[in-house]
Amino acid sequence: MGHDEIREVTARLAEAGIPSPEHDAVALLAHAWGRSVAEVRHAQVMGRTPPADVRDRLTSLVDARATRVPLQHLTGVTGFRGIELAVGPGVFIPRPETEMLVDLALADVAHGGLVIDLCTGSGAIPLAIKQERPDLTVLAVELDPMAHAWAERNRDQLGLEVEIRCGAAQSAFPDLVGLVDVVVSNPPYIPVGMVPIDPEVRDHDPEVALFGGSDDGLRIPVEVAARAAELLRPEGRLVMEHADVQGDSLPRALTRQGHWADIQDHCDLTERPRALTAVRAP
Ligand SMILES: C[S@@+](CC[C@H](N)C(=O)[O-])C[C@H]1O[C@@H](n2cnc3c(N)ncnc32)[C@H](O)[C@@H]1O
The missing domain is CATH 1.10.8 (Helicase, Ruva Protein; domain 3)
Incomplete structure (x- = not known):
């Protein structure tokens, strides 16, 4: 051509x-x-x-x-760090800015540590983590059965040993309470009532993947953080993505929870605040 x-x-x-x-x-x-x-x-x-x-x-x-059908729905794949993931209708397409969460999650995890991803979608985060750090035990949970099926398909195609459960993050992993070294999450956080500008997002990403359940979009992220506080061992770390307008409000909400020390916010490559880290207070 x-x-x-x-x-x-x-x-x-x-x-x-x-x-x-x-x-x-x-x-x-x-x-x-x-x-x-x-x-x-x-x-x-x-x-x-x-x-x-x-x-x-x-x-x-x-x-x-x-x-405006997403490019990734037409090709059937997208890249995330070092892996290729199958995506299509029924699952959120992983975004490049989320790759930063893997670096934040992997900083200082001891050999053989336990890492959990809450709200896993296609499985992008836990599968990239397992591919980069095979020594870690990695588990994940996803609420939507359609997205869960995509995550399992990706796990099987990549041949990575990651347990992916189907259920609500807010009550996930009752068997691992107090034992987890790192909880990572990119939860839905768009304010309810806001209409995404891009048709690819508005018309093709599942609603359950987008909206955070309240006017400020923070209800689900704060609930997920509360579950993370239960799952983490003392000094365990939370890594959570948020919208660029939530760089003050999410840290404030976590401060109010009273479980967290050393709450820090992190900017992406374009200098927008996009992720929070916090340490589980003993
Ligand atoms: C923004 S997407 C992120 C997906 C994936 N972590 C990523 O970064 O590509 C949020 C995901 O959370 C899932 N989700 C929404 N509410 C949930 C809940 N209460 N418990 C578990 N998963 C949930 C959605 O179905 C969606 O797959």
């Missing part, structure tokens, strides 16, 4: 309001052609044209993307 055709697809996606049209054009062509993005770039430079059936497949993929 030559430069002109890629340019044509890019223009079509740009017209539909896709934020990174050239990236998506190449990713969709790679998917339609069964090749890597690097191979497509090479073919593009060489002016090599894909077979007609690939061009037909690309046309239907571009039609769907132009209606």
Whole structure:
């Protein structure tokens, strides 16, 4: 496929309001052609044209993307740190900013430690943790049966030993109360009533993955933190993602819980406050 055709697809996606049209054009062509993005770039430079059936497949993929179906639903996969996860309807697509939670969770975990992810979605966080630190015991919980099935599928495809339970984070792991070294969580935190701007999020991420259950979006995160306080051993650590507008309100809410010491907030690479860490007070 030559430069002109890629340019044509890019223009079509740009017209539909896709934020990174050239990236998506190449990713969709790679998917339609069964090749890597690097191979497509090479073919593009060489002016090599894909077979007609690939061009037909690309046309239907571009039609769907132009209606704002998420790129990851069309390719069926997304990358998260060092792993590739299957995603699609019924599960939240992991975001790049969440990768930071893995670094925060892995800081200072002793060899053989116990780590739990509450609200696991596709399983992105616990599977990345287990892949990077096979010595750790890693467990996770997810409320939504559809998302839970995606997480189990990802776990099985990656061949990682992570127990993934289906249930509410607020009452999860009664067998592990007081024993956990690190609890990590990216819970739903969007204020109820707020409408996400991007159609990919508004129309395709499950509602249960987005909304935090109150006007400020913090009801579920605060409940999850309360459960984390029960699960953690003294001096165990909580790592939790939040919205950029919750960099003061979530730390304040955790201070009110009275279980936490050393509450710190952390910025992402764009300097927006996006994650909290706290230590379980003895
Ligand atoms: C923002 S998504 C994050 C998913 C995943 N941790 C990630 O970072 O990609 C929140 C997830 O929490 C799940 N969830 C919502 N309420 C829950 C609850 N009370 N207990 C457990 N999981 C819950 C949703 O179904 C969704 O999969």
